Amino acid sequence: MARAASGSRRDPYADAVAEYLRIGEVASALGVSVDTLRRWEADGRVTFERRGNQRVLRAEALAPLTASLAGSDRSSSARNRFAGVVVSVERDGVMAKVELACGDYRVVSLMSREAADDLGLEPGVPATAVIKSTNVVVETEAVRGGQSARRSPPRSRA
Numbered sequence: 001m002a003r004a005a006s007g008s009r010r011d012p013y014a015d016a017v018a019e020y021l022r023i024g025e026v027a028s029a030l031g032v033s034v035d036t037l038r039r040w041e042a043d044g045r046v047t048f049e050r051r052g053n054q055r056v057l058r059a060e061a062l063a064p065l066t067a068s069l070a071g072s073d074r075s076s077s078a079r080n081r082f083a084g085v086v087v088s089v090e091r092d093g094v095m096a097k098v099e100l101a102c103g104d105y106r107v108v109s110l111m112s113r114e115a116a117d118d119l120g121l122e123p124g125v126p127a128t129a130v131i132k133s134t135n136v137v138v139e140t141e142a143v144r145g146g147q148s149a150r151r152s153p154p155r156s157r158a
Helices: 023-030 034-043 059-069 113-119
Strands: 020-022 049-051 054-058 080-091 095-102 105-112 126-131
Touching (some): 020 023, 020 059, 023 054, 023 059, 034 054, 054 059, 059 080, 059 095, 059 126, 080 105, 080 113, 095 113, 095 126, 105 113, 105 126
Antiparallel strands (some): 020 054, 049 054, 080 095, 080 126, 095 105
């Protein structure tokens, strides 16, 4: 049995989304029946792999399939659209944290609880993350001996 080298870093989200989804899970995510998916497979609209006696779909194939079902009657200036499936919803009294699996990407949105309730967001529900932002910046700094490697600007003395 192989062991990970000590000090190796493991992606904490690597196991968050299954590699394969069973046909029933795909049906739930898309809001269709298993029979509908079997008909779509016969028509060539979707291709399932066989694992033993199970029909399975690679997880990354779910987002494009969901996108192909989405109506194109929406108009928006937002160009960053990620079709996916809700994988978790954490609600408190006022806010909700919604996590979507969008192909290879994990998208997290913070919204009001009321908005999450109105949209009916629950695990397995197909949804699209629409991102419109003028500025997104994420930076880290190297740390040396517990101190930031970046020097602070000199203070002005009045």
